[in-house]
Amino acid sequence: MLEFKDVSFKYDSDDYYMLENLSFHINKGEFVSVIGASGCGKSTIFRLICKLLECENGQILVDNQSIDQRKGYCGYMPQKDLLFPWRTVGENLKLPMQIQKTFTKEQMTEKVKSTLEKVGLSGLENKKPSELSGGMRQRAAFARTLLTGSDLLLLDEPFSALDFLTRISMQEWLLEQWEREHKTVLFITHDVEEALFLSGRVLVIEDLPIKKLVSFDVPCGYPRNRESLTKPEMLSLREQLIKMLRREANLI
Amino acid sequence: MRKNNNLPALIFTFALLIIWQFGAMKVNAAYILPTPLQIIKRLWELREPLFTAHLPATMTCTGIGLLISIVLGVALAIIMDMFPLAEKTLYPVMIASQTIPTTALAPLFVMWFGYTIWSKVLVTVLITFFPITVTLFDGLRSAKTDMIDLMHTFGANDYEIFFKLKLPAALPYFFSAMKMAIPMSIIGAAIGEWLGATAGLGYFSRRMMTQLDGAGVFAPIVLLSAIAMIIVSIISYLEKKLITWRGDL
Ligand SMILES: Nc1ncnc2c1ncn2[C@@H]1O[C@H](COP(=O)(O)OP(=O)(O)O)[C@@H](O)[C@H]1O
Ligand SMILES: [Mg+2]
Numbered sequence: 001m002l003e004f005k006d007v008s009f010k011y012d013s014d015d016y017y018m019l020e021n022l023s024f025h026i027n028k029g030e031f032v033s034v035i036g037a038s039g040c041g042k043s044t045i046f047r048l049i050c051k052l053l054e055c056e057n058g059q060i061l062v063d064n065q066s067i068d069q070r071k072g073y074c075g076y077m078p079q080k081d082l083l084f085p086w087r088t089v090g091e092n093l094k095l096p097m098q099i100q101k102t103f104t105k106e107q108m109t110e111k112v113k114s115t116l117e118k119v120g121l122s123g124l125e126n127k128k129p130s131e132l133s134g135g136m137r138q139r140a141a142f143a144r145t146l147l148t149g150s151d152l153l154l155l156d157e158p159f160s161a162l163d164f165l166t167r168i169s170m171q172e173w174l175l176e177q178w179e180r181e182h183k184t185v186l187f188i189t190h191d192v193e194e195a196l197f198l199s200g201r202v203l204v205i206e207d208l209p210i211k212k213l214v215s216f217d218v219p220c221g222y223p224r225n226r227e228s229l230t231k232p233e234m235l236s237l238r239e240q241l242i243k244m245l246r247r248e249a250n251l252i
Numbered sequence: 253m254r255k256n257n258n259l260p261a262l263i264f265t266f267a268l269l270i271i272w273q274f275g276a277m278k279v280n281a282a283y284i285l286p287t288p289l290q291i292i293k294r295l296w297e298l299r300e301p302l303f304t305a306h307l308p309a310t311m312t313c314t315g316i317g318l319l320i321s322i323v324l325g326v327a328l329a330i331i332m333d334m335f336p337l338a339e340k341t342l343y344p345v346m347i348a349s350q351t352i353p354t355t356a357l358a359p360l361f362v363m364w365f366g367y368t369i370w371s372k373v374l375v376t377v378l379i380t381f382f383p384i385t386v387t388l389f390d391g392l393r394s395a396k397t398d399m400i401d402l403m404h405t406f407g408a409n410d411y412e413i414f415f416k417l418k419l420p421a422a423l424p425y426f427f428s429a430m431k432m433a434i435p436m437s438i439i440g441a442a443i444g445e446w447l448g449a450t451a452g453l454g455y456f457s458r459r460m461m462t463q464l465d466g467a468g469v470f471a472p473i474v475l476l477s478a479i480a481m482i483i484v485s486i487i488s489y490l491e492k493k494l495i496t497w498r499g500d501l
Contacts, residue, residue, distance in 0.1 A: 050405045071407040082402050085497030086420045095416070096406040128496060148406060 001184045002026040002049070002152060007058035009048060017209040018044050021058065024203065024213045026186060028151075031178055033187045033195035034213065035241065036205030037249040042188045045210075046154045049186075050076045062152060072100060075148035079157045081141035083129035089116070089140050090125030096148040111147060119143045119177065135166040139173070146181065156188045168226070171197055179222065192241045196220075197229055204244050208251050216241070286467035291474055294467035302456065302475060309451035310476070313369050313441035317376025318433060324377075325384035325429070332385075333392040333418070334410075343389070346382050354378045355443050362448035372444030372452070379440040380433040387432070391425025392418045427491040434487070435480040442476055 002025070009019040018041045026032050036042050047053040049060060051067060059066055062073045075096075083092045093112045097103050103111065116122050119139045129137055138158055145153055155174075159167045171194060178185055189195050195202050196218055203213035219233040228234065269288050276287040286294070295302070332339040358375045365371035395418045403413045445454030453472035460468030 047401075052401050052404060074405070076402070076405040078398060078402060080398060082396075082399050084399070084417070084420070086423070086495075098416070099403070099406045099408045099412055130497065 001028040001030070001063060002186065003061040003064075005059045005061065007048065007060060008056045009044065009053065010056060011044075019048075019055075020209045020211050022210050022212065023058075024215075026184060028184055029182055030201060031175075031185045031187065031199045032201045032203060033189055033199040034203045034205065035189055035192060035195050035245065037245055038190055040205050040208060040248060041210055042190075042205065043156055046076065046156050046186075046188065049154060050074055072148065073150055074152040074154055075145040075150040076154045077141055077145040077156065077158050079160060081129070081137040083137060083140060083144075085129055087129075088125060089121070089127050089129060089132070092129065092140065093125070093144050093147055096144060100149070102149075115143045115147055116140075118180070119146075120173065133166075134162050135170055138162065138170060142174070142177065146177075146183075151183055153183050153185045154188075155185060157190070158187075159194070160189070160191070167194075172225075174198065175222070175224065190245075192238055192245065193229060195241075196234055196238055197224065197226070202241065204241060206244055206248055208248070214244070281466075283464040283466045286470055290467045291470040294465075295471040295474060298468065298471055302453070302472060305451055306453045306456045306472065307475065307479070309369075309449075309455075310438070310441050310445065310453045311479075313372040313376060313444065313452065314434075314437045316369070317373045317441065318380060318437045320373065320377050321380040321384050321433065321437070325381055325388055328385045329388035329392055329422075330414075332389050339389075343386075346386050350382055350386070355440070358440075358443050358447055361444070367448050367450050371448060372441050375444040376437045376440035380437045383436070384429045384433050387425050387429035388422055391422030391429075394425065395421040424491070424495045424497075427487060427495060430487050431484050431491075434483050438476055438480050442473075 004022050004024050006021045006023055007019055008017060008021055010017045034042055034045065044053065048055055049062075049067070061067070062070070067073060083089070084095070087095070090109075090112050093115060094108045097108050097111065112125055113122075116125060119142060121136060121139055121143065124132070124136070124140075129140065132140065142155075142158065145155075158174075159170050162170060175198060187195070187198060200218055200222075202216045202218060204216065206212075206214050216237060219237065220228045220231065229238075273287045273289060276282075276285045276290075279285050282290055328342070332342055355375065357378070358371075361371040361374045365374065395413075399417055399421075400413055403417055408416070441452065442454035442457075445452035446458050447454075449455040453476050457469050457472045460471075
């Protein structure tokens with residue numbers, strides 16, 4: 001589904017590389033989390049995938065095709081919901097479709113309605129974003145990401161600004177969405193527990209510049225609940241990951 | 253709820269008017285310091301020439317000047333937003349030029365254009381054009397980089413980013429610019445008329461001065477202020493109806 005082949009990247013203003021010959025691979029339908037300390041370059045990886053930044057070397061493939069010259073192969077959900085305050089929730093959700101111009105107005109309205117239903121916001125299309133709670137806004141932003149129609153979803157710390165209780169219910173909600181939509185999800189977080197709860201695989205950024213991502217299979221099937229996190233093999237993986245992140249944080 | 257907030261200001265204004273009224277009565281020199289009541293009375297007596305000849309003349313200058321400023325301001329703001337070189341060249345000049353007392357140049361325009369409306373229009377344009385441009389430019393820039401990036405990930409081109417993101421983001425700034433520019437443009441037109449014109453409230457005020465008619469000097473000024481306040485409150489009303497997201501961006 002997604003493949004990095006020897007990708008190198010450096011910001012123009014920096015004299016060191018952020019990524020150096022990085023290769024990794026994500027399979028179709030996987031839920032994979034990328035964890036790493038703040039500032040280690042997680043968002044940079046996402047920005048490369050959606051071509052907001054350009055690789056210096058190497059290639060990024062989505063569905064075995066290079067992303068050069070392509071559009072609409074990934075849906076990006078940033079940390080802040082970035083709902084446009086002058087648009088209603090419904091109009092915000094239409095935005096990606098309005099830009100792609102593949103649907104008629106009626107089809108768009110229909111899709112917005114059914115997507116809002118799926119994410120648990122039915123009937124809110126005429127509300128302004130400011131009338132929604134933090135969790136509802138993230139759901140709306142996720143719905144907008146789904147409506148890009150892409151099979152690869154890039155979620156960049158989408159829940160990190162939410163309070164604890166909202167965050168854990170949003171995590172459960174996201175798993176339901178993923179199980180239903182059969183999308184491939186790449187999820188950035190700096191929260192080890194969040195990564196373990198959500199993903200089938202965790203990729204850890206261990207070293208700077210990023211030369212490889214260390215992959216760990218999460219020893220737990222789906223569907224999951226919060227008790228799964230207390231299984232001994234989960235607890236020991238958690239400790240191992242925290243140790244790695246601590247060591248990495250000292251490098252930044 | 254909101255209305256009560258204005259109450260202290262209203263009481264204060266009323267108190268000032270009463271002090272003025274009694275102060276002026278004590279001074280007793282209506283030809284230089286008329287009382288508020290005398291001004292209102294004079295306004296009523298002069299309603300015919302004020303409303304049929306001079307107010308329309310001033311409003312024409314203001315309207316034409318403002319329109320030119322908006323068109324030029326919008327165009328220049330967009331150009332500066334599109335071309336970094338234009339921004340680097342023009343923006344600092346714009347900011348610096350706001351410290352120039354443009355109104356002091358008004359006599360020059362009267363020399364150039366004489367008593368035609370164009371000397372007044374030019375004063376108006378010069379006073380309002382720069383603040384409109386700078387405010388609109390800031391508005392276009394208020395669209396966050398994150399949001400522009402998001403639009404790019406949707407596959408948007410510059411045209412779509414402009415119309416779907418930058419323009420709506422700049423709309424509250426447009427209203428701010430209007431609320432600031434309207435009183436300025438009226439002042440600009442009146443100053444121009446004061447210096448050289450054959451009609452208009454500024455011209456009329458000056459004529460009354462030469463006749464030592466204190467209340468007659470004040471009457472057109474009161475009228476101008478009232479008009480400016482009315483237009484600004486209409487704009488504020490439209491703004492409240494249209495912009496429900498100010499500060500959310
Ligand atoms: N536009 C930029 N120019 C230069 N350096 C940047 C830029 N954006 C981010 N960085 C730097 O790159 C590093 C990685 O940033 P980022 O990928 O956002 O980290 P993360 O998402 O893991 O917190 C940070 O140290 C940041 O300071
Ligand atoms: Mg980040």
